[in-house]
Amino acid sequence: MSKNFFSTCFIILLTFSLNAQTESDAFTIKKIYETALTESNAYVWLTHLSENIGGRLAGSPNSSKAEDYTQRILDSLGVNSSFRQECTTNWWHRKKESEVNMYLSPNVKVQLTSTSLGNTIGTNNKEIKANVIEVHGLNELKKLGEDEIAGKIVFFNRPMDAKLVNSFNAYGGAVDQRVFGAARAAEFGAVAVLVRSMTNKLDDVPHTGTSIYEDGINKIPSIAISTMAANLLSETLVSSPDIMVGLSNDNETVPNQKNYNIIGEWKGSEFPDQIIVVGGHLDSWDLAGGAHDDGAGCVQSMAVVEIFKKMNYQPKHTIRVVLFANEENGLVGGQEYAKLAKENGENHIAAIESDAGGFSPRGFSADGLSSFFDAKFKKVSDWFNLLEPYGVSLSKGGSGADISPLKDQGPLLFGLRPDSQRYFDYHHTPDDHIEAVNKRELNLGSAAMASLIFLIDQYGI
Template identity: 55%
Template sequence: MPRILTLLSLLSLSLCYSPGVYAQEREEEEEDAFFIRRIYDVALTEGRCYDWLRALSTDYGGRLSGSPQAAAAVEYTRQMLDTLGLDSVWLQACRVPHWERGDTERVRIVNSPSRGSIDLGGLALGNSVGTGPEGLSAEVIEVQGLDDLELLGPEALAGKIVFFSRPMDPTPIRTVTDYGGAVDQRVYGAARAARYGAVAVLVRSITTSRDDVPHTGVTVYEDETPRIPAIAISTLDADLLSGLLRQEVVRVYLQANCRTYPDKLSYNVIGEIKGTRYPEEIILVGGHLDSWDVAGGAHDDGAGCVHAMDVLQVMRRLGYRPQRTLRCVLFMNEENGLRGGLEYARVSNERGEFHLAAIESDAGGFTPRGFSCDGEASIFVDRFKSVIDRFYLLEPYGLSLSKGGSGADIGPLKSQRGLLFGFRPDSQRYFDYHHTANDNFDAVNKRELEMGVAAISSLVYLLDKYGTD
């Protein structure tokens, strides 16, 4: 099939282009290709993302919403944006949840008949309640997912610690796909198990790695059920626990003194270059400034923040005067509340703004593979054909465009009916680090990070130049 397409396509060229039209398109194509190449040159030689990320993930690591680190990161990134000569830099207030892990997390298999007592490594899920200072001890029942709960019912689950052990599927090519297939038990496991009288949940970490590193992440409670503690264990510990459960009754002792405090004031950090011709049309590049508390938040999502900041830096350095308004937004509280993203969209709608496009980088600082575009097909075809048709200019840089999700923080902008893009870096290593104590600066490669800035800047250039049809 492709063979015939190619032959006919070549034929069609000579039929469809009058020499004049062809020459003009050709000139424009060359101009675009040349500018995109300059973007890459500058990003790879004069980028600042890597140095910013070093600071953000070492000096301001563990930027969980409401923490002193998050507050300091707001100020640091505001100051850095202030060095870029933008038209304006400001903070946008939002109230955020304030959860703290505390200083105790214990997961202990108690007096196993075959193995005695074994301490596992545990990491409380974000928003989890604590166990109280005495902790709690109960028999463990293993399930493969949320559907098992209803099948087992309260007679099997009441008074138990429910252990969600469904592994992440290693076969999808994009690991984000696998993650989507496993994450429900982490997010909703505690709330759903509580409906049947469970006293706590343990969750197998969501990663395809087999290692001893637990992965945290958010859990979401329901108003109508009791809040029970939820703790992640590593994949190796989960395998150990599953193995024991196949041969004997296992009791586990849990202790955690995490807790939620009253909401705090925090901020989205925003910088923009005003458009020269269509200032009312906004092109947003963003990431989220908060991270989990256990590491530097280098890939998640320090990388996305410095991507967004460096896009403006690179465009400035190139002397580029955008026709449309370029806005960098570092959202607060993506991890356990999305308050920053929601507040940003609320204010934007209230002001009657129009986001022609929003691009979120929240999948790590790895080699770019392309962008996924969220929204109705009619939006692309009717209104953004000129941009989408020129995406082939980015293909020599290893980038492709696909339908798919965009980003949690920009999702609330969907009602403005612009284009929402998710930046898609290579995903193979992401879940080695995601939400763990290993998500630190040393896990990020400089070139891979810089290539992300170049990729996003290039898409921004096309969006700014060709806008809507």
């Protein structure tokens, strides 16, 4: 018999076995989706986390309750072990919410719906009253200079760009005003800053979020106002540029609190030393229950284990559910996790984060060290015809804030990418509650993550 005959037989057998494999993988993925949609408790966990525990800002008493609760859930799922990694956090604490008033005359004031930004100092409830100068970006401050800014309240009013289809890109293009506005404006003698809330929606809901002071620069209060309030203030300034605005609030920062990364580890049967991380961050802002940000990511990550257990699927690689401490106000948990992984010489082959809301999943974006990235990306891309029926695709891009410190240790990093349209309707607001989460959309996110992890587990990276 000729060599050709054997080659042909080999190709036929290979094709047959590849097709059979694909069919079997498709069957498993279907089962993952069905299990997620009909048997997962993710929505129940999320209800407890966001409504019974509630807002859980790093360092707060609630943040400890959330740690205890999720560790208990992980234990109940039958992971091999659960453990904690200690992180030191500062508890920034909203003692009295901000009040901002526009003075139409000395005796007539209009209140602007507002919220203090994370880490901001307070006014000790005393009113700071000053003229306002509106700007649309950090770079305008230098042009205006101290003459125009000193003694005034700087009002950052550049909206998120509504033209961008992906609302995260619009957020990325506007959020520097919130994060660095106070520090930059203080350099020119501003007495406080007001920041337009980070949302495409025109409503009267204020959005908090982190703001950062810098060493050697005067700390001034930093407050967000709703988009409707921002429009009103801006319009008023056109006709009455000398209008006075008063603002007050009261906050404190309690240093050196303890928080923990909560980790559930399920040992792989064949490659126990090769670790796949799936996670979200356990902390949330204090205004609501952090249902989308990032309670959803936490419960979806726990649901990956739940789904596999219900299916009696035993992973070959070690799966670690990691619920990271303090993403919102310092990224301490993600950094600590990466540091310990390095010190312990652990081998992470992949990490997946869900931190973009519990909405219908549309895909994953992948990131990694440039050295082998293209080859790894190509390999993973080839699997995605199996996820196409579920509307889940793969693209290159960022992954997640908590897992990105792992990047230089070589794993392929993935971010779950849900539909982004509604995220910034709720993000960091008093509305980020369980009612804003659709149970099926949440479960589909768990299913997408479990499916990707199943494929990584089957074929390695």
